[in-house]
Amino acid sequence: MQAVLPGNGPTRVAMVEDDADTSASLAASIQAQDWLELVAAWRTGAEAMVALAAQAPDVLLVDLGLPDMSGLDIIRLVAARHKQCDILVISMFGDEANVLAALEAGASGYLLKGLLTRDVTADIRDLLAGGSPLSPVIARQVLKRLKAPASLDAPARPAAVGDATLSPRETEILNAISRGFSYAEVAEVLHITVATVHTHLKRIYGKLAVHSKTEAVFEAGRLGLLP
Amino acid sequence: MIVRIAVIALWLSLGLGGAAAQQGRHATPVFEFDSAEFVMDPSPSPEGNLSDLAFGPSYPPGPDAPWRHVPLPDDWFISHPGVSGIGWYHMTFDIPSEEPYVGQSFYMPRGSSRLSTLFVNGVLATSTYIQGDARAMNWDEPMRFSMAPTLLHRGQNDLYIRVSAVADLRQGLSRVYLGPSGKVLVPYFRRWVVVVDSLRLFGGAAAIAGILALAFWFRIRTDKVMFWFGVTALGWALMAIPAFGPRYGNQGWLAQAVVFPMRFAYAAPLLVACLRLGGARARIAEPLLWAFTLAGAVAMPLSGEETQALIITTWSTVYLTALIVLLVWLIATRVQGRTLSFWLLIAATVVAIVLNLHDYGRWMGWLDYDNPTLAHFHVPFVLAAIGVTIIGHQVRAIDAVARANRELEARIAEKTREIEASFQHLREAENERALAVERRRIMADMHDGIGGSLLGVLSMIRVHAEWPRIERRVREAMLELRMAIDSLEPVDGDLGVVLGNVRHRMRETIEESGVRLLWRVGEVPTVDYLTPRAILAIQRIVLEALTNALRHARAGTIEVRTDVDAAEGRLRILVRDDGTGFDPATVRRGRGLDSVAARARGIGATVEYASDHSGTSLALTLPLTADDGQPTTLDSRVTAASPVIASEAKQSP
Secondary structure (H helix, E strand, O other), rough: OOOOOOOOOOEEEEEEOOHHHHHHEEEHHHHHHOOOEEEEEEOHHHHHHHHHHHHOOOOOEEEEEEOEEEEHHHHHHHHHHOOEEEEEEEEEOOHHHHHHHHHHHOOOOEEEEEOOOOOOOHHHHHHHHOOOOOOEEEEEEEEHHHOOOOOOOOOOOOOOHHHHOHHHHHHHHHHHHHHOOHHHHHHHHHOHHHHHHHHHHHHOOOOHHHHHHHHHHHHHHOOOOOO | HHHHHHHHHHHHHHHHHHHHHHHOOOOOOOOEEEEEEEEEEOOOOOOOHHHHHHHOOOOOOOOOOEEEEOOHHHHHHHHHOEEEEOOOEEEEEEEEEOOOOOOEEEEEEOOOOOOEEEOOOOEEEEEEEHHHOOOOOOOOOOEEEOOHHHHHHEEEEEEEEEEOOOOOEEEEEEEEEEHEEEEEHHHHHEEEHHHHHHHHHHHHHHHHHHHHHHHHHHHHHOOOOHHHHHHHHHHHHHHHHHHHHOOOOOOOOOHHHHHHHHHHHHHHHHHHHHHHHHHOOOHHHHHHHHHHHHHHHHHHHOOHHHHHHHHHHHHHHHHHHHHHHHHHHHHHHHOOOOOOOHHHHHHHHHHHHHHHHHHHHOOOOOOOOOOOOOOOOOOOOOHHHHHHHHHHHHHHHHHHHHHHHHHHHHHHHHHHHHHHHHHHHHHHHHHHHHHHHHHHHHHHHHHHHHHHHHHHHHHHHHOOOOOOOHHHHHHHHHHHHHHHHHHHHHOOOHHHHHHHHHHHHHHHHHHHOOOOOEEEEEOOOOOOOOHHHHHHHHHHHHHHHHHHHHHHHOEEEEEEEEEEEEEOEEEEEEEEEEEOOOHHHHHHHOOHHHHHHHHHOOOOEEEEEEEEEOOEEEEEEEEEOOEEEEEEEOHHHHHHOHHHHHHHHHHHO
16 A cells, blocks of 8 residues: 555565466566566566565565465465565456455455456556455355354354454445445445545455454354364 | 743742741841949959959859949940959840740950950850950950850840950940841941951051052152151051951060050151141151150050050040141141142041041040941041052153153254254355365366466467457457356355356456446345356346447447346346347347347246337346246257357357
């Protein structure tokens, strides 16, 4: 967030992408913007892990399917060590499984590969403002995962999960997004600004990360695997 | 029939005649002595062996002795208070000459003395010695002697009865009957049944019931009422002991020791049982009762005969009073909600009080001396109360077991359901996991395979920008691929998400076209048939409609809306534009309308087109549930059809 506004110097972007074409395409887009500065473009996870601390980028673009490791590991590491860094996943399809895993690992959003007619930097701007444009499927999955335990048969969740349940407003937003409404439409319907929608989404991503840590424990408890 | 009636009549008349004949043969009068001449034996009361008393040399006083007339029965407690000694009774009777001498019997309803000896016409006929000493008992059995014919003769006969009695023990002489055995022995045997047989019967039953009750209690120690029932019943059994054994010989210490228990053993346990059954645990009354009982039991064998009588009177009075008080208390305070055994015990107590009052009245000389002892007749009620209690316990125990079994079965069933639900949950989770794995595999394939290739082609095309059509086709293929992947995503039956995905994928295209999109997708109920194929079908239909509107209609505004008709169980998705319109009849094939209709049929939906110069609308009407017999997925023929966009592109210029 810190580097979005002009006058703060360019936003430092680093990238981990093994596909040369994609890497080149992204690099070109980034370098074309003077508010963005591409500080590194790594080809492997190992390279990235070694050099990350030195570069300390503001934005990290990560491909999940790296040759030597899962991009999720890098996301986790960066989310834990470099909290100021926004992590964006480079995804071919924006499919639920990959994106949700990335969001849970600590990513803030995703970029779609091959959106040729749009400048990818617009996406980066959007993402920095508040996160990826959620696809309806992912919005629905987030809704499902973070909804308050209202059903009667659900045992009491661990207290920590209380931090990871959605507020009514967040639920409204996700519900609208899951039905295909754009952020602007959501903002209009709810009588809030688009920026507020972005803020809510940021918070939702945070809850998703918290939630993923307790969910495993909760699931085990629900299945009677824990006392 | 007539013969049969005649036979019956004959049989009856013979029977009656026989009875009459019998009556005639034994027309000998029965002598009932309700008075006698009496004199006390002047000689000092002999002590020692009963045998000596019975058969030692003894002769009636002569006529010059101070005989006086006394009525029978003669209760010495009334007529000779405080006396202990030997008295003589003299009776005479006349046997008419025509009467036979044989078959005569002597009968006394109550053999109530230490010893009675009969002298008939100066001859020692018999003695109650053979029936022992009655002084310990609360009851006196009837006495009878068969008269040897040689003892009697025609005319006046003399009958002397020597009685050794203790006045305080209510001894003396009852009425005396003499007559044909056939008549005299009838009341004798009746009385024997009332006084002796019933006592044996009840005593034996009480002993068994008492042992049973105690055995029951022994298994279930918490059942205190059962314990006191048992002890009470055994107390009753003690009462019957003298009815079982002969009572020969002198009064030894053992006999003295059982005098009190035989009279009163039942009383204290019965009182306590009543208290406990009434739900009371009397902290003062119970110890007092036991102390009182113990005092009586100890005092009795240590006392002389006179004192014994006093003890019997005192203890009887106290127990009777206590029983009456307890009964009144029980009925007054514990009537509500009591069981059958409670009422049986009440009945037993009432009967016990009445019969004991009768016996007590006789003891005190208020009632006829010859009345039989009746107290033991309340025992059956006590036994019934015990039995009902035991049965009640059993029934309750069986009920409890049955109930426990039912509860256990219910719990097992519940557990089974839980386990099944758990298992179902696990299985569903497993299925979901398997689906997710499969999805990831397909995704990976697409990432690494077709997707990657397409992307590569795309980047090449970017360089060779002179191939815009190829680029568009590849982009469409990419879109198609993404839609296919979207169809694999879990949407949980939410049509809104399906529609939202179409818009998500179409976003760029729509934004680039400059068309205003009115997105009016409301809350729609979840539907249960959204398999990937159904999702893909719906997405393609909507995509087709949007693409047509964008590409051919030259529309300024496109509206996408959902309407739910809950009553009809239908959901309508409407895609409407304000473009130039077309004639569905002529351009049907060209715009992929046939394949749209086929896809709609495949998921049990219908498609309606309306198009004129002011615009075009496509209405896709879907069922809310899949249970109307329609296939829920596309059949192979439909899926084999070429993809929408590809077929459409073929037709485009």
